[in-house]
Amino acid sequence: MAVRVQAEDFDLGDEVSKLTDGNTDIGAIVTFVGVVRDTTNGALLSMELEHYPAMTKQALETIDQAAAKRWSLNASMIIHRYGDLAPGAQIMMVATASPHRKDAFEAAEFLMDYLKTDAPFWKKENFKDGAKWVGSKAADEDAKDRWKA
Amino acid sequence: MAVRVQAEDFDLGDEVSKLTDGNTDIGAIVTFVGVVRDTTNGALLSMELEHYPAMTKQALETIDQAAAKRWSLNASMIIHRYGDLAPGAQIMMVATASPHRKDAFEAAEFLMDYLKTDAPFWKKENFKDGAKWVGSKAADEDAKDRWKA
């Protein structure tokens, strides 16, 4: 159960190794990595990630703890980057380790759904001919709502 | 879209890098890693993975192709090991890369559900005082059935 907010890139394999090292009660590890996607076929220069430093870590920890409470997890983690990221760069990752694959998958999806709507990050796309804030999606609120049943 | 069946271990980070390298249309990468779990608190010596070599690769490719057909994927892969594995060792992995997180998650879960029931692998647990074949679970068939709606 750890969260990190950083400008630097991360190594997925290393993070998962550290998370699970020496634990023989883990049966399943699920990871999600978000990547800067260029939807414009070459016009995207970078994606700028702004956040609210005083709030970010606590928001991510709240989400992480909610997952730990709801599913049987050996470990979980969230890393989110900020700053100016190139197309193809890693933006963030979550990882969940559980005795069972169903828990690992559900917890990872839960972390992602809440992170999208509750963690204070904002994305701005810088193009050759201007910039645009990424809008939030109604679909993201819907995705979160499925965990409230 | 690649499948591999091997005795050797694999490196999650390397495999994901190779899968996605240079592609800027990827927005989401989901991975699942299965790990040898000791449910006996120290009595498990190893897990032996047997497979049906003439059938395995083709079965995995069929599953991988079904996922590629059903979801919008930039890439996907399945690696499954065989042989004698120690507690805590990696057994297998799947990875899915998609423009959208929902596709990446669903495709990864689909690959796992079908792999559990349709790929010719069998697990035997070797304990200090004997050995036991791992039984298949009705829950695994149920998990697969959800994709038939």
Added chain:
Amino acid sequence: MIKLDVVYFAWVRERIGLAKEQVETEAKTINDLVAELSAREERYQLAFQDMSVVKVAIDQTLVSLDAPLDGAKEVAFFPPMTGG
């Protein structure tokens, strides 16, 4: 009269033209504060014209627009989050 640190993020920050300021106000709730700032200058009015797309936090906790400012130190205004 209370003294608040007010912080802005993303396009709210861009429209208002600054990231942080200190505000002295008689406002009792977030709604009052929004009305007061909007009345002061057009850039606030522009940022707050559609409050259905602005989120608010008091001391780093999300609150609704009718939340009281009693005891608040920092108020944040920002668009819906788009992380992940």
Added chain:
Amino acid sequence: MIKLDVVYFAWVRERIGLAKEQVETEAKTINDLVAELSAREERYQLAFQDMSVVKVAIDQTLVSLDAPLDGAKEVAFFPPMTGG
């Protein structure tokens, strides 16, 4: 009379005591073949006593117990898969 390669995996292999053999048979279907082998020796009977937990493939494709053996080269018997 046809000649088949018959292969066994996991506990089916262990009960029968070998991984692969050649079988000459008059069997027309998988069911016939199971009955014929079971009649030959007790170890087959033991392996095939509950066919609801045995899966069968002809030439590496899963088939049902009434599948015909026409043209088959390799028949495989094994428990439900437990990979992943």
